[in-house]
Amino acid sequence: MTIDSVEGHxxxxxxxxxxxHPGRWVATAVLLVLAAMLVHDIxxxxxxxxxxxxxxxxxxxxxxGVEKTLELTFVAMAIGVVLGVLFAVMRLSPNPILSGAAWLxxxxxxxxxxxxxxxxWYVIAVLQPTISIGIPFGPEFVHMSANTIVxxxxxxxxxxxxxxxxxxxxxxxxxxxxxxxxxxxxAQSLGMRRAxxxxxxxxxxxxxxxxxPTGNETISMLKTTSLxxxxxxxxLLYQTENIAARTFETIPLYIxxxxxxxxxxxxxxxxxxxxxxxxxxxxxYALPPTPIQRIRRNLTTLRRVPLSPTGLxxx
Amino acid sequence: xxxxxxxxxxxxxxxxxKGITLEVAPREVMCxxxxxxxxxxxxxxxxxxxxxxxxxxxxxxxxxxxxxxxGGRLHELRERExxxxxxxxxxxxxxxxxxxxxxxxxxxxxxxxxxxxxAKTAAATxxxxxxxxxxxxxxxxxxxxxxxxxxxxxxxxxxxxxxxxKLMLFDEPTSALDPELVGEVLDVMRALAEEGMTMIVVxxxxxxxxxxxxxxxxxxxxxxxxxxxxxxxxANPQHERTKAFLSKVF
Numbered sequence: 001m002t003i004d005s006v007e008g009h010x011x012x013x014x015x016x017x018x019x020x021h022p023g024r025w026v027a028t029a030v031l032l033v034l035a036a037m038l039v040h041d042i043x044x045x046x047x048x049x050x051x052x053x054x055x056x057x058x059x060x061x062x063x064x065g066v067e068k069t070l071e072l073t074f075v076a077m078a079i080g081v082v083l084g085v086l087f088a089v090m091r092l093s094p095n096p097i098l099s100g101a102a103w104l105x106x107x108x109x110x111x112x113x114x115x116x117x118x119x120x121w122y123v124i125a126v127l128q129p130t131i132s133i134g135i136p137f138g139p140e141f142v143h144m145s146a147n148t149i150v151x152x153x154x155x156x157x158x159x160x161x162x163x164x165x166x167x168x169x170x171x172x173x174x175x176x177x178x179x180x181x182x183x184x185x186x187a188q189s190l191g192m193r194r195a196x197x198x199x200x201x202x203x204x205x206x207x208x209x210x211x212x213p214t215g216n217e218t219i220s221m222l223k224t225t226s227l228x229x230x231x232x233x234x235x236l237l238y239q240t241e242n243i244a245a246r247t248f249e250t251i252p253l254y255i256x257x258x259x260x261x262x263x264x265x266x267x268x269x270x271x272x273x274x275x276x277x278x279x280x281x282x283x284x285y286a287l288p289p290t291p292i293q294r295i296r297r298n299l300t301t302l303r304r305v306p307l308s309p310t311g312l313x314x315x
Numbered sequence: 316x317x318x319x320x321x322x323x324x325x326x327x328x329x330x331x332x333k334g335i336t337l338e339v340a341p342r343e344v345m346c347x348x349x350x351x352x353x354x355x356x357x358x359x360x361x362x363x364x365x366x367x368x369x370x371x372x373x374x375x376x377x378x379x380x381x382x383x384x385x386g387g388r389l390h391e392l393r394e395r396e397x398x399x400x401x402x403x404x405x406x407x408x409x410x411x412x413x414x415x416x417x418x419x420x421x422x423x424x425x426x427x428x429x430x431x432x433x434a435k436t437a438a439a440t441x442x443x444x445x446x447x448x449x450x451x452x453x454x455x456x457x458x459x460x461x462x463x464x465x466x467x468x469x470x471x472x473x474x475x476x477x478x479x480x481k482l483m484l485f486d487e488p489t490s491a492l493d494p495e496l497v498g499e500v501l502d503v504m505r506a507l508a509e510e511g512m513t514m515i516v517v518x519x520x521x522x523x524x525x526x527x528x529x530x531x532x533x534x535x536x537x538x539x540x541x542x543x544x545x546x547x548x549x550a551n552p553q554h555e556r557t558k559a560f561l562s563k564v565f
């Protein structure tokens with residue numbers, strides 16, 4: 001074997017003929033035709049009722065419904081997250097009563113349809129007409145009618161939030177289990193007790209695993225709030241159906257509602273991207289640039305370095 | 316500082332420690348040597364109660380580890396008390412176990428602030444001094460994955476020292492390092508030993524054991540096979556198993 005370390009002798013750059021991809025051209029053509037057919041139908045079919053979609057898009061009851069949908073999504077999700085963390089930590093507790101109780105909760109709320117749970121909360125007054133605060137099996141101090149406490153909003157929150165808590169508990173548990181055991185030992189050896197150990201060491205690391213499904217769950221929750229129709233909570237779909245019942249323009253109104261849902265989930269998706277970046281701290285050498293950073297960098301490189309010698313742009 | 320009397324530890328049916336008896340004096344550096352699976356790491360973890368012992372007695376600074384003796388019976392200690400005792404014992408791990416979501420400085424600051432309720436600024440000042448002492452004053456804001464193994468381990472040592480422990484436990488601190496990074500970690504440990512820190516070091520670094528260690532304990536299959544002054548044990552092992560092990564390590 002010989003080693004030639006003399007520099008300067010550099011063979012010419014490789015300029016090969018690129019491989020052709022005829023399949024890509026065929027696929028492009030097929031998809032273009034299908035897309036054209038779809039667009040043609042959407043534009044020319046009067047039953048889509050695009051005018052109606054536009055007319056109602058910012059109608060007061062619709063915007064009001066959108067607000068209520070968002071409110072319900074975030075409050076129910078917040079309840080779900082708090083309960084989820086609580087039950088996940090309980091489930092991993094060495095105390096068998098606590099972990100058993102958490103298991104039971106998850107088993108019940110995950111095992112029944114959320115639609116049925118909502119119906120139950122809606123008719124809770126039939127099962128439990130009054131709700132009292134007092135000493136268990138002893139004197140009661142405050143009596144209230146269940147119907148005044150469990151309004152449609154509360155029923156929707158309970159139904160969606162308690163159900164979410166069960167799912168979220170499993171997500172958090174997966175996150176906690178994903179943290180290396182050495183982290184627990186290192187924190188313990190520094191004298192940390194269980195609560196600060198969880199809060200400061202384990203959960204922030206578990207977040208990396210928890211955040212992507214949380215985005216998923218939030219988006220799913222946003223859509224599931226439409227089930228609150230059954231508890232007569234006037235969110236987006238309820239308002240939409242109300243208008244449709246009056247005007248019989250069902251299809252355009254459902255299209256309008258779909259656009260609103262799509263718009264809201266798109267915003268949530270973008271939010272998730274940035275939250276994930278935040279919790280990726282310390283996990284890789286450099287984070288990939290955000291779309292905005294990428295655009296800005298492209299602009300500056302275009303201006304400053306037309307063609308860098310390495311071919312890597314201004315990186 | 317440490318007194319172990321016939322310490323036994325079982326995992327299920329497998330007995331890992333079969334009666335370890337030894338004593339570590341204040342300011343002593345004891346090196347534990349032995350083949351893998353011999354129980355030396357387990358013994359180390361029993362000292363700060365990461366593992367519970369099954370029989371025997373283990374004392375740190377005169378008090379039982381993990382228990383309290385009252386009326387002739389052992390009572391388990393409360394979490395608060397176990398944690399308080401752990402603050403007096405620093406531990407350094409083979410795999411560093413730095414908190415990856417915190418910078419070097421945050422790694423060193425967190426325990427004094429969270430456990431000892433030190434003021435953040437005071438803790439940060441001390442943490443910077445500690446990082447300077449392990450030669451990392453220019454890596455204060457680096458995250459663990461931006462550091463080499465040797466640098467990470469030095470941060471881990473600074474993190475343990477931040478609690479101002481009376482005793483330091485090292486569990487194979489250089490075994491996960493590239494050969495050229497071993498020296499920088501051993502240098503920090505040597506300096507610590509010279510300052511009079513009581514240390515128990517599980518290691519395969521015979522050179523370190525000979526030069527820095529006051530005693531060398533050879534453990535095999537859960538028992539102390541041989542113990543003595545490192546230079547003598549290494550030069551002239553009395554026991555067959557010690558001879559066999561040393562011949563393989565050199």
